[in-house]
Amino acid sequence: MIFTSREIAQLRRLEILAGKVLKGELRGEREFSRRGPGSGFREHRAYVPGDPIRMVDWNVFARMRELVIKEFDAEEALDVVLLHDRSASMRGAAALCAAKVVGALGAIALGHLDRVLWIPASGEHARHAESFTGRARVSDLLEALDGGAGGATDLLGAARQGLPRAIRGGTAFVISDFFDPAGATGVLSELLHRRYQVRVVQLEDSQRLEAPRPGRTRLVDAESGETLVLDISPATVRAYERAREARAQGVRAFCRHRGIGYLRLRADVPFQKIVRSIISRGWLTP
Amino acid sequence: MSFLRPEALWVALVAVGVLAAHLIRRRARRMEVPFLPLWTAASETPRGFGASVLRALDLLLVLVSVAAVSLAAAAPYLPGRPGTVRDLVLVLDGGVELRAARRHEELLRAAGGEMARRAPGTRFVIIGVQDEIDTLVSTDRPSVALGAVMRHPAGWTRRPPDEGLALARTAAQDLNDPDLVFVTARRPAAPGFRVHSVGVAVDNRGFTALDVIDDPEGSGRLARVGLAGSGVLEIERIDTGEVWPVAGDGARSVDLPLPERGRVVFKLRGRDGFAYDDAVFLGLMEQPPPRVLVVAEAEPSPFLIAAMEALHKTGHVQGPLQRVTPGHAAEAANRYDVLVFDRCAAPVVVRRPALYIAPPATSSLPFRVGTERPAPTLFQVRDTHPLLAGLDLERIPPRRGRPVLGGESLARGAPGPLVAAAPGWIALGFDPDACVLASSPAYPLLLRNAIAVLGKRKLSAQPEFFEVGETVRVGGDDAPAQDLRLLGAPGFWDLKGRTLPVNLLLPGLDLTPPDALDGDKPDVGDPGIPDQPLTLPFAGAALFLLGLAWWIFWRSVR
Numbered sequence: 001m002i003f004t005s006r007e008i009a010q011l012r013r014l015e016i017l018a019g020k021v022l023k024g025e026l027r028g029e030r031e032f033s034r035r036g037p038g039s040g041f042r043e044h045r046a047y048v049p050g051d052p053i054r055m056v057d058w059n060v061f062a063r064m065r066e067l068v069i070k071e072f073d074a075e076e077a078l079d080v081v082l083l084h085d086r087s088a089s090m091r092g093a094a095a096l097c098a099a100k101v102v103g104a105l106g107a108i109a110l111g112h113l114d115r116v117l118w119i120p121a122s123g124e125h126a127r128h129a130e131s132f133t134g135r136a137r138v139s140d141l142l143e144a145l146d147g148g149a150g151g152a153t154d155l156l157g158a159a160r161q162g163l164p165r166a167i168r169g170g171t172a173f174v175i176s177d178f179f180d181p182a183g184a185t186g187v188l189s190e191l192l193h194r195r196y197q198v199r200v201v202q203l204e205d206s207q208r209l210e211a212p213r214p215g216r217t218r219l220v221d222a223e224s225g226e227t228l229v230l231d232i233s234p235a236t237v238r239a240y241e242r243a244r245e246a247r248a249q250g251v252r253a254f255c256r257h258r259g260i261g262y263l264r265l266r267a268d269v270p271f272q273k274i275v276r277s278i279i280s281r282g283w284l285t286p
Numbered sequence: 287m288s289f290l291r292p293e294a295l296w297v298a299l300v301a302v303g304v305l306a307a308h309l310i311r312r313r314a315r316r317m318e319v320p321f322l323p324l325w326t327a328a329s330e331t332p333r334g335f336g337a338s339v340l341r342a343l344d345l346l347l348v349l350v351s352v353a354a355v356s357l358a359a360a361a362p363y364l365p366g367r368p369g370t371v372r373d374l375v376l377v378l379d380g381g382v383e384l385r386a387a388r389r390h391e392e393l394l395r396a397a398g399g400e401m402a403r404r405a406p407g408t409r410f411v412i413i414g415v416q417d418e419i420d421t422l423v424s425t426d427r428p429s430v431a432l433g434a435v436m437r438h439p440a441g442w443t444r445r446p447p448d449e450g451l452a453l454a455r456t457a458a459q460d461l462n463d464p465d466l467v468f469v470t471a472r473r474p475a476a477p478g479f480r481v482h483s484v485g486v487a488v489d490n491r492g493f494t495a496l497d498v499i500d501d502p503e504g505s506g507r508l509a510r511v512g513l514a515g516s517g518v519l520e521i522e523r524i525d526t527g528e529v530w531p532v533a534g535d536g537a538r539s540v541d542l543p544l545p546e547r548g549r550v551v552f553k554l555r556g557r558d559g560f561a562y563d564d565a566v567f568l569g570l571m572e573q574p575p576p577r578v579l580v581v582a583e584a585e586p587s588p589f590l591i592a593a594m595e596a597l598h599k600t601g602h603v604q605g606p607l608q609r610v611t612p613g614h615a616a617e618a619a620n621r622y623d624v625l626v627f628d629r630c631a632a633p634v635v636v637r638r639p640a641l642y643i644a645p646p647a648t649s650s651l652p653f654r655v656g657t658e659r660p661a662p663t664l665f666q667v668r669d670t671h672p673l674l675a676g677l678d679l680e681r682i683p684p685r686r687g688r689p690v691l692g693g694e695s696l697a698r699g700a701p702g703p704l705v706a707a708a709p710g711w712i713a714l715g716f717d718p719d720a721c722v723l724a725s726s727p728a729y730p731l732l733l734r735n736a737i738a739v740l741g742k743r744k745l746s747a748q749p750e751f752f753e754v755g756e757t758v759r760v761g762g763d764d765a766p767a768q769d770l771r772l773l774g775a776p777g778f779w780d781l782k783g784r785t786l787p788v789n790l791l792l793p794g795l796d797l798t799p800p801d802a803l804d805g806d807k808p809d810v811g812d813p814g815i816p817d818q819p820l821t822l823p824f825a826g827a828a829l830f831l832l833g834l835a836w837w838i839f840w841r842s843v844r
Contacts, residue, residue, distance in 0.1 A: 089320035089321055090320075177321075181323065208320050209320065212315075215311060216311065216312060216313070216315070217314055217315055217316075218317070219322060219325050220317065220318045220319065220322075221318075221319065223320075226322050227322075228322055228325055228329070230325060230329050231842075233842070236325075236328055239327070240324055240325055240328035242328070243324045243328050244324050
């Protein structure tokens with residue numbers, strides 16, 4: 001289990017907090033403006049041939065002698081997509097933090113009867129994409145998160161394989177370090193194309209990203225296994241820091257340009273703070 | 287190339303450590319990174335062939351600099367070619383008594399220059415002695431370890447401190463039995479005596495000092511030889527063959543008579559027949575005979591002229607007879623040491639040593655002359671005075687005489703003192719031409735004695751040493767006196783025809799090497815080639831290479 005008992009209690013409080021933010025008491029908690037099967041009356045309209053007879057308001061016909069159709073607001077569950085980077089670059093503190101954030105967001109969403117689509121982006125992402133519905137599935141989600149991770153980062157591939165073919169919209173959270181050779185723009189554009197409200201949480205494990213001390217070093221890529229022998233010098237470290245910052249700023253600039261919510265956080269920040277930050281920003285609201 | 291401290295070459299083992307550290311540093315440590323492309327983009331340091339060359343050059347520079355440091359620590363030198371000359375050691379007392387305490391190094395430099403000038407080709411080592419802690423300043427061979435001599439305020443030459451003696455012996459031994467060790471010094475003398483110069487010989491067997499002291503009471507000069515150390519020695523005066531035994535252990539001394547002038551050489555000789563090479567030799571200042579001017583109204587007395595010529599021929603008087611009339615006596619007096627007034631007197635007082643023969647009664651004399659009396663009976667009062675040494679005036683009764691009132695009476699007659707003397711003048715109250723004195727052998731003797739007494743110069747009117755920066759008065763005889771300030775390096779200065787030892791050696795000390803004592807050309811032999819120290823070049827090279835290596839390293843990591 002990725003959460004301790006104390007963290008589970010905190011998770012419950014976060015759920016309550018999210019509920020207050022949403023200001024809703026019913027299932028779904030979010031009203032969609034399209035008509036459909038639901039319990040909330042919306043309006044009457046004149047009957048046109050082809051309308052189902054069971055939708056005719058016979059009380060109105062008895063009083064007014066007019067055939068009217070009774071329409072209701074469509075009430076359905078929100079799709080919350082959790083694109084979870086579980087690649088090898090996320091080992092350690094980043095992986096744990098990402099799992100906790102995903103678990104917390106999933107639990108909150110399931111608690112509000114939303115449908116959670118968890119897409120782990122790792123070498124085995126095609127097999128692990130899984131959909132959860134209902135409060136009872138929280139434990140299943142958390143159990144799924146407890147599994148191992150590894151492989152190369154392929155956020156776009158994971159999104160394409162894990163997302164439903166039908167364009168349904170919803171909220172998509174991307175929790176990753178974005179150390180994806182393909183870059184971040186592909187997956188984010190794909191999510192936008194599928195009409196998701198995209199939220200990005202970029203996690204950085206400062207301990208793993210810390211530059212080694214100067215000297216001759218054989219650098220091994222955690223995902224691809226490629227190596228590079230380098231004489232680390234203060235100048236090299238400075239250039240590395242610049243490249244890392246430039247990459248992060250690139251993701252941020254893209255998100256800002258496309259109206260995507262963006263959070264850049266250190267992996268050693270407690271997940272509660274991260275989730276609170278997400279809630280306070282209203283990212284759980286469509 | 288040789289080394290003074292070859293054990294310091296072990297420092298070169300540091301190079302092994304440097305090499306090991308380099309190899310360890312070249313082993314790349316493994317480190318997993320989340321995203322390698324970040325490092326690929328950041329690798330700005332020079333890589334490939336250029337970086338490898340820089341690293342290799344850096345390592346090479348460090349290794350070479352370590353080698354240079356170890357070589358510098360080992361005190362390398364290029365051994366010179368040994369010469370056939372013997373080493374000469376000059377030990378200078380730079381103490382307060384020599385007034386050179388504050389300029390010890392200048393003294394040593396000047397002494398080195400003087401030694402090179404006086405004994406060309408001779409290898410010499412200078413040991414400076416200053417205060418009670420000895421200082422070793424100069425040597426021409428870096429491989430020679432020097433000892434020193436400690437000076438003792440109470441007269442170290444006769445009672446040297448044990449440590450000073452030990453150091454001196456060490457110096458002599460390390461110098462491979464040097465020919466001679468001189469120490470110049472001026473020490474407090476015994477009461478009533480004044481030290482003129484001191485020569486000290488130090489060898490690895492003993493410690494000998496020679497003092498020449500002057501007795502102002504007129505008992506002559508003495509050479510006081512102080513010995514220290516063990517063994518029985520004899521001191522031989524080379525020119526006369528006289529031998530003085532000096533027996534016993536520890537410090538002892540013996541007084542030796544010295545001639546009035548000339549050079550005397552003493553040699554140490556063991557009673558076991560082993561003659562030491564070391565010699566103490568001393569040059570005494572030659573005192574030139576006085577210059578005499580005869581003052582007469584007309585032609586001087588023929589007896590006086592004959593006596594003066596004889597004194598000139600025997601070397602008691604400098605130059606042939608010079609005469610002048612009384613009117614010009616004062617004008618010419620400064621150029622002469624003694625004036626002889628022949629039955630006359632100058633119109634004005636002449637402040638030069640003068641012999642007055644039958645002076646007239648006049649006020650320009652430094653004494654008074656009484657009324658002439660016929661046939662005064664003459665008898666001597668002071669037989670021991672140098673003027674009357676070897677003379678008997680009682681056998682030459684004068685026909686007439688005038689009493690001389692003033693000064694010390696040396697011979698008296700019926701009217702009073704007929705021969706009187708005082709510092710600066712001697713007066714005969716009778717006319718030698720009017721008695722048998724003029725034609726007797728006593729007359730030249732009387733003149734010789736009078737001129738010798740009057741012409742005796744004061745010894746060491748000036749101090750033996752002058753400080754640099756000191757004001758000294760020169761001239762005064764033929765030229766007006768001048769006060770000159772001595773500026774510049776110490777040494778022997780030729781000023782106005784005089785040689786002044788400035789902060790250096792005593793004027794009477796002859797530094798000619800022993801081989802030159804017989805008057806031959808000094809056998810200096812082959813001086814050889816002195817050792818060339820290489821410590822500084824190696825140290826400089828090490829410093830430069832280390833700096834270069836650091837610069838390359840800094841450029842590569844920056």
